[in-house]
Amino acid sequence: MRVLVTGGAGFIGANFVHRTIATRPDAQVRVLDAMTYAANAASLAPVAGQIELIEGDITDTALVDRLVADTDIVVHFAAESHNDNSLADPSAFVHTNLVGTFSLLEAVRKHDVRYHHISTDEVYGDLALDDPARFTEATAYNPSSPYSATKAGSDLLVRAWVRSFGVQATISNCSNNYGPYQHIEKFIPRQITNVLAGIRPKLYGHGTNVRDWIHVHDHNDAVWTIIDKGTIGETYLIGADGEVDNRTVIETILELTGQPTDAFDFVTDRPGHDLRYAIDSHRLRTELGWQPHYTDFRSGLADTIDWYRNNPDWWQPLKNHVENKYSTTEKVIN
Numbered sequence: 199m200r201v202l203v204t205g206g207a208g209f210i211g212a213n214f215v216h217r218t219i220a221t222r223p224d225a226q227v228r229v230l231d232a233m234t235y236a237a238n239a240a241s242l243a244p245v246a247g248q249i250e251l252i253e254g255d256i257t258d259t260a261l262v263d264r265l266v267a268d269t270d271i272v273v274h275f276a277a278e279s280h281n282d283n284s285l286a287d288p289s290a291f292v293h294t295n296l297v298g299t300f301s302l303l304e305a306v307r308k309h310d311v312r313y314h315h316i317s318t319d320e321v322y323g324d325l326a327l328d329d330p331a332r333f334t335e336a337t338a339y340n341p342s343s344p345y346s347a348t349k350a351g352s353d354l355l356v357r358a359w360v361r362s363f364g365v366q367a368t369i370s371n372c373s374n375n376y377g378p379y380q381h382i383e384k385f386i387p388r389q390i391t392n393v394l395a396g397i398r399p400k401l402y403g404h405g406t407n408v409r410d411w412i413h414v415h416d417h418n419d420a421v422w423t424i425i426d427k428g429t430i431g432e433t434y435l436i437g438a439d440g441e442v443d444n445r446t447v448i449e450t451i452l453e454l455t456g457q458p459t460d461a462f463d464f465v466t467d468r469p470g471h472d473l474r475y476a477i478d479s480h481r482l483r484t485e486l487g488w489q490p491h492y493t494d495f496r497s498g499l500a501d502t503i504d505w506y507r508n509n510p511d512w513w514q515p516l517k518n519h520v521e522n523k524y525s526t527t528e529k530v531i532n
């Protein structure tokens with residue numbers, strides 16, 4: 199099977215490529231990645247020689263057309279993925295998440311190629327802390343940030359291309375991922391590398407916001423399950439019952455690294471900050487038989503801390519730039 203992975207040099211895409219090479223001997227993997235600030239060629243080093251990396255933009259229609267013509271399936275991870283960046287400047291989000299998805303859809307339509315669209319639970323907006331409800335496939339779209347609005351728009355393009363043109367597509371909407379190779383602008387790796395670099399972790403607002411954490415390997419196993427067994431045209435929610443508030447996440451990182459659990463700073467909150475995400479993945483579990491394996495968040499977090507501790511060459515060159523950028527907007531409010 200010829201597999202074209204867009205965004206395969208980013209966090210989830212690189213982990214997907216590793217797992218595909220390890221578990222699918224029949225797969226010939228090509229990665230299409232623009233190698234933006236979020237990509238890291240070193241993330242693909244463990245599979246060097248076993249894949250082809252093409253540096254290019256998913257909005258380059260001639261390139262996309264040529265690559266899609268020569269593949270059996272497109273798995274579309276490429277995106278601008280960070281909410282804080284979308285608040286500072288949304289333009290790249292519209293370009294990549296909307297125009298890029300359009301470009302891929304036109305190519306898979308023309309060449310009648312199978313397509314799997316990677317999306318996020320943020321398309322559903324947020325939930326109150328005390329709301330017993332969780333997101334399901336039937337929840338109405340209600341995105342809050344420029345990032346989540348462009349992801350919601352991209353999902354709707356996929357649905358329209360399925361219905362109007364018969365494109366052979368599936369969609370998955372997953373909750374917050376953690377694990378190796380995640381860019382250190384994101385919450386968990388930012389705080390782990392803060393502790394490792396002797397910087398106090400930074401908690402937005404009061405830290406009561408809740409995210410539904412899933413290990414990246416569980417996400418990627420679910421993606422293959424949907425590709426193998428999912429129904430064309432359908433959407434599947436991916437989640438591992440991992441709801442934790444942000445303050446608890448920081449306190450657990452501090453505890454696991456042998457620091458006092460109050461050794462962090464409260465900083466200015468994110469504008470429009472979504473309060474809580476929570477996924478009901480009943481459909482994926484009952485219809486397609488998927489189950490998460492990393493069900494102990496604390497032990498998954500400990501493994502992730504070990505990964506960053508053991509791979510300083512991967513993240514240290516990024517650290518000053520990321521923290522300098524945050525320091526232009528972030529104020530300590532202890």
Ligand code: NAD
Pocket residue numbers: 204205206207208209210211230231232233234235236237238254255256257274275276277278279280293294298316317318319349371372373374375376381
């Ligand atoms: P990431 O930012 O780590 O990686 C994105 C990759 O896409 C990078 O390698 C980047 O270079 C590439 N890219 C960006 N613009 C491109 C373009 N125009 N052309 C080609 N490549 C381009 O992102 P991630 O966290 O790995 O997320 C991957 C996907 O999963 C995204 O679609 C995101 O919306 C979705 N998602 C992420 C999470 C999460 O918790 N991180 C959860 C659910 C869904």
Ligand code: DAU
Pocket residue numbers: 279280281282317318319320372373374375383384385386388400401402403407408409444468475
């Ligand atoms: O829900 C899925 C989404 O999860 C994905 O679609 C996004 O691509 C991914 O980035 C993630 O979005 P979040 O905005 O939830 O993730 P982030 O890591 O930026 O922040 C997680 C929570 O931690 C959020 O409530 C904001 C908070 N936070 C974040 C940072 C960077 C802090 O308190 N301090 C920080 O320094």
